[in-house]
Amino acid sequence: MIETLAAFMIKEVRHILRDRQTLTILLLMPLVQVVLFGYALRSDVRDVRLAIVDPSPDYASLALSQRFEAAKRFRIVAVAPSMGAIEPLFKRGQVDVAVSFDPEFAAHLESHEPAHVLIAVDASDPNTGSTMQTYARAVIMAYEQELGANHPQAVQIVPQVRMRFNPTLESVNLFVPGLIALVLTLVSALMTAISLSREKERGTLEILLVSPLRPWQIIIGKVLPYLGLAFANVLTALLAAWLIFHVPFRGSITLLLVESIIYSMVSLGLGVLVASLTSTQRVAMLVALLATMLPSTLLSGMVFPLASMPGILQLLSNIVPAHWFIVIARGIMLKGVGLEHLWRETLVLVGMTLFFMIAAVKSFKARVA
Amino acid sequence: MTAPNPAPAELAIVAHNLTRRFGQFTAVDHITFDVKVGEVFGFLGANGAGKTTAIKMLTGLLAPTEGDAKVAGLDLKTETEQIRRRIGYMSQRFSLYEDLTVLENIALYGGIYGLTSPQIAERSSVMLEKLGLEDDLVGKLPLGWKQKLAFSVALLHEPAVVFLDEPTGGVDPITRRQFWEMIYSAAERGTTVFVTTHYMDEAEYCDRISIMVDGRIATMGSPVELKQKWNVPSIDELFVRLARSG
Numbered sequence: 001m002i003e004t005l006a007a008f009m010i011k012e013v014r015h016i017l018r019d020r021q022t023l024t025i026l027l028l029m030p031l032v033q034v035v036l037f038g039y040a041l042r043s044d045v046r047d048v049r050l051a052i053v054d055p056s057p058d059y060a061s062l063a064l065s066q067r068f069e070a071a072k073r074f075r076i077v078a079v080a081p082s083m084g085a086i087e088p089l090f091k092r093g094q095v096d097v098a099v100s101f102d103p104e105f106a107a108h109l110e111s112h113e114p115a116h117v118l119i120a121v122d123a124s125d126p127n128t129g130s131t132m133q134t135y136a137r138a139v140i141m142a143y144e145q146e147l148g149a150n151h152p153q154a155v156q157i158v159p160q161v162r163m164r165f166n167p168t169l170e171s172v173n174l175f176v177p178g179l180i181a182l183v184l185t186l187v188s189a190l191m192t193a194i195s196l197s198r199e200k201e202r203g204t205l206e207i208l209l210v211s212p213l214r215p216w217q218i219i220i221g222k223v224l225p226y227l228g229l230a231f232a233n234v235l236t237a238l239l240a241a242w243l244i245f246h247v248p249f250r251g252s253i254t255l256l257l258v259e260s261i262i263y264s265m266v267s268l269g270l271g272v273l274v275a276s277l278t279s280t281q282r283v284a285m286l287v288a289l290l291a292t293m294l295p296s297t298l299l300s301g302m303v304f305p306l307a308s309m310p311g312i313l314q315l316l317s318n319i320v321p322a323h324w325f326i327v328i329a330r331g332i333m334l335k336g337v338g339l340e341h342l343w344r345e346t347l348v349l350v351g352m353t354l355f356f357m358i359a360a361v362k363s364f365k366a367r368v369a
Numbered sequence: 370m371t372a373p374n375p376a377p378a379e380l381a382i383v384a385h386n387l388t389r390r391f392g393q394f395t396a397v398d399h400i401t402f403d404v405k406v407g408e409v410f411g412f413l414g415a416n417g418a419g420k421t422t423a424i425k426m427l428t429g430l431l432a433p434t435e436g437d438a439k440v441a442g443l444d445l446k447t448e449t450e451q452i453r454r455r456i457g458y459m460s461q462r463f464s465l466y467e468d469l470t471v472l473e474n475i476a477l478y479g480g481i482y483g484l485t486s487p488q489i490a491e492r493s494s495v496m497l498e499k500l501g502l503e504d505d506l507v508g509k510l511p512l513g514w515k516q517k518l519a520f521s522v523a524l525l526h527e528p529a530v531v532f533l534d535e536p537t538g539g540v541d542p543i544t545r546r547q548f549w550e551m552i553y554s555a556a557e558r559g560t561t562v563f564v565t566t567h568y569m570d571e572a573e574y575c576d577r578i579s580i581m582v583d584g585r586i587a588t589m590g591s592p593v594e595l596k597q598k599w600n601v602p603s604i605d606e607l608f609v610r611l612a613r614s615g
Binding site: 004007008018019202213287 | 476
């Protein structure tokens, strides 16, 4: 029994090791993903190109401009007397934000009248736009408070924006748990689906089913080597996140690794199920991509916050395994909580693992019967 | 009716009213036949006549809708596990792993069938020597060699019965000839060979043949007997006549 399984697993490991190209891609993928996502897909914005529109510079408008210049996120690329001069820059995308002062900015401030500042933002990307707007407001607010300390009456009412938990808006912290989920899904579900449907397509599966190997042994033999690969990927992703982006690690590493294994099993089960329901590698690959990658990126809360989705999608996100894993991984990494807070999510994942594994074995048997 | 004691020792396969339906369609319709130990039994039929379905039932890949069968003296329904250890199978499609070497493939199937490492080592070296093969990636071998290797691997665990589903498809005549020599030598060693084929000249090499038409066995016997009975010069002609009438 064990020898039979061992012989099968050795063969699987040989397949994986022999296909050097795929193996290299799979091993490097987490690193590339962390770096790419970490740098490219952040919703916090750096290097905002700012234009200052100051029709009649006075001490207050100059002081505020200086605050912008001092703020690390902003870089002043143009100073003009009127909005009209800025407009072409805007249109060409050479300016992200323009701050335009009232002609009598300082005078208004002194006379305790509302002094107006217009923040114009290139909102062609709405997320980035609103973020940049928030940054600009923050700079202006800070200056206002500074003034308010000297002129108590001059305090004006400004809508207040507070950023909790992530005061620097480090979105990479939020992405890394999602990335781990994505990489695990890709390796586990996609690779098993491909590898199993390849056996089907080439006719080797028939030979295996005629042999004394049982369906569950074929599944275990397929799944375990990829579990090893997935584990290596988690370690790479974590290491890259920690070394390159200094993502905090507040909770138990062991717990996170165990949860990663559970999550991989869910994806592996899903991959096996996909392979046994489809008949060619190509279809299996497409179905695996659609069934895992899309929900894992879109409906898991990895990139887009679930709270801002319509109710039906929020409901749907409950059946996406990545959603639960991301809650767990964020909890462990960013909040440092343990199983006492995450046992429900963990149970959901364990339940999903059982469901997919049993469904996979069943669908296998259905073909034999 | 189904006594626990195995079928008479001289019978390797006993099929009784074996039937398989897919919805309304009856792929295999109450076929009854037996194959003696050490016999080379040719299972002929046009495409879609039900050959592959029958082979799938006998190898445990498909459950029969009706009827029963014994393979290697074991009941198809109740002793499937034991049957799997006692049979070998080579499908229409080439079924070794091309990205593994010859020895790695042998080690895999040896392991699956529960051979010990010394057994595997010994049988592999015998096999390589017999076939005149070097240990190389299977994908690099010419098709004829692949088929011969696949057949040898199907015999690795010395099964009582080996099922060959169109084993010589796409192979050149010389290799086909060598392949049939391998089939004879396996039969001489006591392995029963159940083989389907499209080549009617190969049918003449069999000890006995059956011809399936539309899910039923239209006729069965030794090639010589059949040619006399139907008064035809060749099995080819008999085949065409039966296939047309059906």
